[in-house]
Amino acid sequence: MTAEERRNLRAFQDYVIKILDPTYILSYMSPWFKDGYSGLYEAIESWDFQTIERLEEYRSLLKRLQPEFKTTVNPKDILPEVSKCLISQECEEIMQVCSNKGLMAGAEKMVECFLRSDKENWPKTLKLALDKEESKFSELWTVDKGAKNIDVKVLEDDEMETSDIQIFYKEESECQNLSQNSCPSSEVSHIYTPVKPRNYQLELALPAKEGKNTIICAPTGCGKTFVSLLICEHHLKNFPQGQKGKVVFFAVQLPVYEQQKSVFSNYFERLGYKVAGVSGATSENVSVKQIVENNDIIILTPQILVNSLKNGTIPSLSVFTLMIFDECHNTGKHHPYNMIMFNYLDQKLGGSSDPLPQVIGLTASVGIGDAKSTAEAVEYICRLCASLDTSVIATVKDNLEELEEIVYKPQKFFRKVESRTTDRFKCIISQLMRETESLAKSIFDEIGTITLEGISQIRNREFGTQKYEQWIVTVQKACTVFQLPDKDEESRICKALFLYTSHLRKYNDALIINEHARMKDALDYLKDFFTNVRAAGFDEIEQDLTRRFEEKLQKLESVSMDPSNENPKLKDLCFILQEEYHLNPESRTILFVKTRALVDALKKWIEENSELSFLKPGILTGRGKTNQNTGMTLPAQKCALDAFRTNGDKKILIATSVADEGIDIAECNLVILYEYVGNVIKMIQTRGRGRARGSKCFLLTSNAVVIEKEKINIYKEKMMNDSISMLQTWNEAVFKEKVLQIQIQEKVIRDSQGKVEPVPDKENKKLLCRKCKAFACYTVDIRVVEECHYTVVGDAFRKCFVSKLHPKPKSFGYFEKRAKIFCARPNCSHDWGIHVKYKIFEIPVIKIESFVVEDIATGAQKLYAKWKDFHFEKIPFDAKEMPK
Numbered sequence: 001m002t003a004e005e006r007r008n009l010r011a012f013q014d015y016v017i018k019i020l021d022p023t024y025i026l027s028y029m030s031p032w033f034k035d036g037y038s039g040l041y042e043a044i045e046s047w048d049f050q051t052i053e054r055l056e057e058y059r060s061l062l063k064r065l066q067p068e069f070k071t072t073v074n075p076k077d078i079l080p081e082v083s084k085c086l087i088s089q090e091c092e093e094i095m096q097v098c099s100n101k102g103l104m105a106g107a108e109k110m111v112e113c114f115l116r117s118d119k120e121n122w123p124k125t126l127k128l129a130l131d132k133e134e135s136k137f138s139e140l141w142t143v144d145k146g147a148k149n150i151d152v153k154v155l156e157d158d159e160m161e162t163s164d165i166q167i168f169y170k171e172e173s174e175c176q177n178l179s180q181n182s183c184p185s186s187e188v189s190h191i192y193t194p195v196k197p198r199n200y201q202l203e204l205a206l207p208a209k210e211g212k213n214t215i216i217c218a219p220t221g222c223g224k225t226f227v228s229l230l231i232c233e234h235h236l237k238n239f240p241q242g243q244k245g246k247v248v249f250f251a252v253q254l255p256v257y258e259q260q261k262s263v264f265s266n267y268f269e270r271l272g273y274k275v276a277g278v279s280g281a282t283s284e285n286v287s288v289k290q291i292v293e294n295n296d297i298i299i300l301t302p303q304i305l306v307n308s309l310k311n312g313t314i315p316s317l318s319v320f321t322l323m324i325f326d327e328c329h330n331t332g333k334h335h336p337y338n339m340i341m342f343n344y345l346d347q348k349l350g351g352s353s354d355p356l357p358q359v360i361g362l363t364a365s366v367g368i369g370d371a372k373s374t375a376e377a378v379e380y381i382c383r384l385c386a387s388l389d390t391s392v393i394a395t396v397k398d399n400l401e402e403l404e405e406i407v408y409k410p411q412k413f414f415r416k417v418e419s420r421t422t423d424r425f426k427c428i429i430s431q432l433m434r435e436t437e438s439l440a441k442s443i444f445d446e447i448g449t450i451t452l453e454g455i456s457q458i459r460n461r462e463f464g465t466q467k468y469e470q471w472i473v474t475v476q477k478a479c480t481v482f483q484l485p486d487k488d489e490e491s492r493i494c495k496a497l498f499l500y501t502s503h504l505r506k507y508n509d510a511l512i513i514n515e516h517a518r519m520k521d522a523l524d525y526l527k528d529f530f531t532n533v534r535a536a537g538f539d540e541i542e543q544d545l546t547r548r549f550e551e552k553l554q555k556l557e558s559v560s561m562d563p564s565n566e567n568p569k570l571k572d573l574c575f576i577l578q579e580e581y582h583l584n585p586e587s588r589t590i591l592f593v594k595t596r597a598l599v600d601a602l603k604k605w606i607e608e609n610s611e612l613s614f615l616k617p618g619i620l621t622g623r624g625k626t627n628q629n630t631g632m633t634l635p636a637q638k639c640a641l642d643a644f645r646t647n648g649d650k651k652i653l654i655a656t657s658v659a660d661e662g663i664d665i666a667e668c669n670l671v672i673l674y675e676y677v678g679n680v681i682k683m684i685q686t687r688g689r690g691r692a693r694g695s696k697c698f699l700l701t702s703n704a705v706v707i708e709k710e711k712i713n714i715y716k717e718k719m720m721n722d723s724i725s726m727l728q729t730w731n732e733a734v735f736k737e738k739v740l741q742i743q744i745q746e747k748v749i750r751d752s753q754g755k756v757e758p759v760p761d762k763e764n765k766k767l768l769c770r771k772c773k774a775f776a777c778y779t780v781d782i783r784v785v786e787e788c789h790y791t792v793v794g795d796a797f798r799k800c801f802v803s804k805l806h807p808k809p810k811s812f813g814y815f816e817k818r819a820k821i822f823c824a825r826p827n828c829s830h831d832w833g834i835h836v837k838y839k840i841f842e843i844p845v846i847k848i849e850s851f852v853v854e855d856i857a858t859g860a861q862k863l864y865a866k867w868k869d870f871h872f873e874k875i876p877f878d879a880k881e882m883p884k
Contacts, residue, residue, distance in 0.1 A: 039118030081129035302336035328361025464511030521601035
């Protein structure tokens, strides 16, 4: 159908509806439905539209989030992942709109297609696609029911990457020849060529080969993954006759998981071992139990094992003989690594006779937390060792010279640079931001029950800072759960707020570019954004915001072209580059910056600067998507690195924090940190990029506090190394006893915290259908099965629901999912849960979000998203209560 035919059909649709009798044409259309609209076909076949009805809440959420979706999501990137939820014509149309009208218009088209999608799994498929691309929009797209809590930490602008923020670090796959290359154009051989291990790698592997639980702490770039391969091979080959080992390797991030799965497969399959992996992206399509049973080495994202232990799919950690934790310094607080080790430690301290697996941790830096002294640092490291049940920290001592040939520590310099004394560009953009904030505030004035300030805890936010970005995130998260009785009004208000905050985010980004690069680049960034806005939906609010920007455009153009407004920071950066290349024309440089937008801006500045254009800059940005035009795929990253490694003309690589993203960076002799600083772990990883002898590392910043912070990090690194050296002198029995005492203390605290529960309300209450308010059951008839499933005993409840065969029957643990149950009242059919076979019993399992809880005495009604939030007297399931 052409665009003109589609317009005509919409124009005359009322006549079509009046004339056509669907009962006459349904039989002709059904086969076509089956191919294109399978969800609708199934609904018509059974006249059960429950599945399609349940998608309404996601459609409403997507309508609400549409303004943010179109400014942050690149439809081309996620289309391959979500295409199975759309029909082929829609996919073609999305690509056509992207080509003709731009990415924002294409994103709008994609939203329109999702709103029509009849596929039951499209919300989750979209979530997985966003997670895979590390899109910021994923934070707003919540597919878990009841996940409504807004928990955005208030962050000062200069705290974004300091040690009090819990960041999950990622480290490169460092398997010497196993992680090399490559561009899509070159075929990568999967045939493994044996490599002789270096002496320092054998030294790192030795304690683990002796069967000791070990943390291997060694610099980025030295080949820790290769060390883990040596340990695995030794472990698997040295089991007694008739016994077999089973190894599990954990990788926190999906891209690193993919890399490590490939590395382990290439290495071990030639030796006859079976290697497989399960991640969040694949867990629904495979049986974790069978993968674990049928393979020798299993690569997992850690949450998979957490879930499998919880639901009984994996009975205990005793099924494994070796566990390897990549980036093990993350084992703390509520990280999945810690959840796994809680299970391990409960088994160890509970007196179980079942054998426990050997534990190996890999890290570039164990860190020292907030320690202020060596004694505190020792205590911090001991606690990490206790969490991982290790009493050996392996570092390179005997083969340091060889290690330093591979990983050279560059000399570090600090350079304080000047900022602009006056900034007219910032003044104009700040005025536009104040106007946009006022428009957003006026939306709340209309309803009068809540204010823009009241929606976020973040105060004293300053334009052009990371703190302001955090405020925008908080407001947008609040909008996703904002409710009004009038749903149309609710949708209008939320859409308006998303539009205003999306524009504020772009202005904030532009101010950050302006602060560290040229005004011209900041203005180009905004002009590109408003060009895309015009090409997409361009509703009344967008027209008003565009008009306000265009009124200031001439003044902004004038200011940005004025030579007196040149950024003095860039003069200093230019001086350093000229000086270093004068001393060594063959220098290879990596320039680290904070944001992807800055990468683009500095690339343009170098290319357009006659004194620096000879550097021919390449770029390397992370996979995460903060807007449509940035973020590199893994193949694109590898191509950029290959070009930098092999093309002598490309003398500088401008990068974001890819040192944390599992990417192997080629040798360079000059590292420049441009307003870029983090905690001690990040500093060690970044500095590890300068591997060539005689290399230098410059920190350029206009903020004296940043230099001071980096000096503190250097001091902390020394404190960490001194603490590790001290622990290595301890008697191993003393170390083990220290670790055991910490474990016992932590378990007491953990157990006591787990037992602190609200006093249950023993008053009997009613459960009513949330949709039609029909009576369902009393709380006294509810029983708890396997600690987390809820059933209702007695014959009375069976008359309140009807059941239909489950479209996707499945077994898990002692449960066999057989049917779905719905409210029995005519014209309601609200989804209440499932019908299962539990051991030998046929029982309903209900979900609390399907009901309203009514107090019998007062009539007061309350909604609960999760059973754990409903504090009634929970009686365990007892087989004696079941009918014979």
